[in-house]
Amino acid sequence: MGELSSTERSFDGADEEDRRRTDYERELAGLLAQGMFCGPRAGTCPWCGHPGPGFRARLVDTRQCKPGVFDMDECRSCGHVFQNPRLTPAALAYYCRDSYDGLGRDHYASVAEYSRSAQRARVRLVTAHRRPTSWLDVGARQGHLCREARRMLPGTRVTALDPSPEVLRARDRGWTDEADQRPLTRFAEDHPGEFDVVSLVHYAERTADPRAQFAAARRLLRPGGVVLIEQVNPLSRYADLHGRYWYCWLAPQNLHLMPADNVCGALGELGFTVADVRRGAANKPFDNVAALLTALNHRLPPARSWPWSSRRASVAGRAARTAAMVLAAPALALALAVDSLLHPLISRGGGGNTYRIVAVAR
Known part of the structure; x- marks a missing residue:
């Protein structure tokens, strides 16, 4: 997978375009040939274990237009929506590449600049429950939430966690105090009870096991600490109205779309008390x-x-x-x-x- 690190360099010239095209084609062919593109089809819900999930939607990558067709199934019992069969970690990395870094860095940065009001709303929501001295933002990407948290909360130590090298640039720009590229579950093993706030903004949907991510967040928090979770709502009527063109599918990167009630139940089992749920109030009008x-x-x-x-x-x-x-x-x-x-x-x-x-x- 390392041969594509050149996406960090500029994209110009026919030779460079051809070389990168060859790299992408070779990687995809390798994933398919080695059976590493997706796992087996699941016959039960990965959230509640109920058998016989029903078909919900057939999607394509409408953002980057990378090849592939992806099915989303829905549990008939708990309403959990999940990619079935699910991409392997290697295949998911193929589709995430150049979305937030590499060739897509500048585009994502320009879009993220328009989300400052949403970032500030997230900070205000957290501080209504806890004034933190330490904040971990998981899935920080380029560090825009970290930047707003540092500006609004002087004295709070902010750490960004993301596999992308963009978090290192966020640290170098002064948007975050610390940056780490380790998986959340591994990071939690080394930093138990060190944070007042852990934020997971559109992060758990893109992991193979969202419950494990919530458990890791609990391990990182001190008693009385706060977790902020923001996710796509699969109950939105626009999901069916717009079909594959519903923006929030973010196929194939989103592996799980969980109803809020499911997440609240899981948080209770993990040792959290749910303090606030914003459904309509968190809607993005687009x-x-x-x-x-x-x-x-x-x-x-x-x-x-x-x-x-x-x-x-x-x-x-x-x-x-x-x-x-x-x-x-x-x-x-x-x-x-x-x-x-x-x-x-x-x-x-x-x-x-x-x-x-x-x-x-x-």
Whole structure:
């Protein structure tokens, strides 16, 4: 897997493009040839063990347009939605690569800059329950939540945990005090009871065993410490309305989508007291406009050539894409307006696209 570390370098020149394309093709072929792409199909729910999960959705990678088709099943008993069969860790790394680092670093950074208000809301939600002296952000990516936590909480020591080298850059920029690339479960073995706050923002969905991640968070917290969990809500009506183009599927990176009640029950079993659950209030008002943009991105000719895609960018293709985006502008504006108008209504209910949970360690 190490041969693709060159994605940290600039992406220019036909030779570099061809070399990277060869690397991606070789890696995918190797995963398939060695049977390392996905595990066996599960016949029971990975959350509650109930047999006979039902089919929920068939998805593709609509973000980076990497190859593959991925099925999501749903437990008929507890409502847990999960990828079935599930990608192996090596295959998941293939799909995550260049999403938040490498070739996708600048794009992700530009999008994340628009989420400052959401990051501040997360900090305020936590401090309503605990004023921390130490905070661990798990799945920190480029460190944007860490940056806001340090700005809003002077004197709080913030640690970023993520497998990406981006966390090291966050430390070098002064956005976080410490950075670590180890898995959460391994990190927890070495740092029991050292933190007042552990945040898992859109992290547990992308792990093979979310319960193990929650247990590791409990191990890291002092008594009275707070865990903040933010996840995609699989009960959102937009999931079925928009089908594969629902932005929050984030296929194939999201392996599990858990109803909030399931997570609250698990936290109670692990020694937490659930203090706050934000369902509609955590909604991100972009479902319709994001679905339209996602569909356009997936269907239109690419704006540039990517090393993992067989679709090559061309002058004609770029012109067609630009023309289509111009023609779609009124529809995009309407979708954005609908999202804004419906947001107050959704915020008062429980069917938003995201939920946040704050739980206190007993």
